[in-house]
Amino acid sequence: MNCKHCHDREIVIKSRKLCKKCYDYLRRQNRVEEYPKSDLFRKRLNDKYSGMITKLRLCPHNPNCNLSKIGREYKISRERVRQIFNKLFNKKYSLCLSTKIQ
Secondary structure, eight states: OOOTTTTTSSBBBBBTTTTTHHHHHHHHTTTTSOOOOOOOOHHHHHHHHHHHHHHHHHHHTTOOOHHHHHHHTTOOOOOHHHHHHHHHHSSEEEEHHHHHHO
């Protein structure tokens, strides 16, 4: 598979589908965001733990839901569930939790 920018070299930066030379050039020019990351993480997560994304989305609004319960259900640690939440929604679970308490 070839680079999206130059269409010549092989892909090295898989998430953005760019070769190393183009990635470095675009980063220096502050244009790397023109080539957004693929949604590979969300696809892999959905394949491995189907249903977790919707539970994580609803968790801050549901007082009976917490990271430990989700972790036990999918046999992963509470810390890993928190990391997945942060990566999926680009915000800290602890900040969402403060709205849940009020």
